[in-house]
Amino acid sequence: MSAADTGGSQVKSAVRTVELLEYFAGRPGMHSLASVQEAVGYPKSSLYMLLRTLVDLGWIETDATGTRYGIGVRALLVGTSYLDGDEVVAAARPTLDRLSDDTTETIHLARLDGTHVVSLATRQSPHHLRPVTRVGRRLPAHSTALGKALLATHTDDQVRSLLPPVLTRRTEHTRTDREQLIEELHTVRAQGYAVDREENTLGLCCFGVALPSRTPARDALSCSVPVARLTPAHEQMIKDALLAARDRLAPAGRRL
Template sequence: MGTAEPPAAAPVKSAVRTVLLLEHFAARPGLHSLADIQSDLGLPKSSLYMLLRTLVNLGWVETDATGTRYGIGVRALLVGSSYIDGDEVVAAARPTLDRLSDETTETIHLARLDGTSVVYLATRQSQHHLRPFTRVGRRLPVHSTALGKALLATHTDAEVRRLLPERLEAVTQHTVTDREALIEELALVREQGYALDREENTLGLRCFGVALPYRTPARDAVSCSVPVARLTPGHEHRIKEALFEARDRLAVVTRRM
């Protein structure tokens, strides 16, 4: 007889609520009233207040001088930084990201798939005055970014359908909002080896992305973002070639990860 699977552990309510609260703050910068937080999360106000005060005392949540508005605390930054500092892929990618930045002179991102979003793990700022604002930890929709499309293209169409709803959020007027249209585009991404964001996440900005093949399906991707005003055919060709070379170098250094 086979060994029976152990029963799944029941979630600890206080732990679940703590995570929900911190993720709520992470998605909404700034300070928020108890009433607004309670309305968004639907938690009992008395329990939520006690949880907030506990997290304030521990440094995970901060409050204003009146003690009535709350936001993410410095402890969250320390934990987030430790994730980046300890990640093997981020460490291995640094020389390649530096080289890619020098070769393209544009903004470079390394990002990881997280559900229906991509999260920036590392960035290299453009050498030009006209450049996009970027930061590590930024979360963007997977369907509106070159990074996300490059990663989605390593999944089957059936997997993409399970991951994404039929109607997708329009980040700009150029965003692909129909899942089936996006799936058709992913076939082209697989064929050409890179994904393209045509001002679908930020107006005036075009991005090129490639997935890193050290896992299947891929979980990490690299992109190059360039203002449309600066994107000549020659510059676009150089960016694509530099991305392909970066992908191949990273495929070698991450092959055992």
């Protein structure tokens, strides 16, 4: 999003503040003023003043030299507040725990955010070989089981309006043609679950189901398992467990 695209009714300084926070949220670590200015395109003098204001307020932090900038602790407080107040996250907690126990694999609850999915909650696998996950991680919808399960609740035309014709390649297995993805979504709708076979991360297979709390759905559950540990029997058990979890959450979702 750029300030020029937001329309005349929005305040430029507020738009720039949000854009800056989104820039730092998507790029962990510390960044120089020059690199931030190159990315966002604001005049250097006004960018510096905005950064200093956000530093004073705790939304942005600087390193010991005061010349490099990163996301601040207040962003964490707001993110935590969002999760603490979200009714879907609260309703899903027992189901996430049960899925984790039943599958012994890593479980995710995620939400569709434009063309991406954002992790709202996770349960880590007890196995030594497991994916590294974190709440707040943002991944392309088209390359993940979570995202494909959610995209399948949209019409074909809605998917076309949401995604570009050529999709970003994450691995050699990623489907990058939008029309081919739409064909796959037909299968997802029919079977009730989506599969990502090393399309987002090499060595990792994921299975996802959309939660029917609204149409189109915005939340989904998934189970991630290393390919090295995936057998046909284990795969079927994971699919069955996810579908059962979806059905258990359906009554709660209709009340939200």
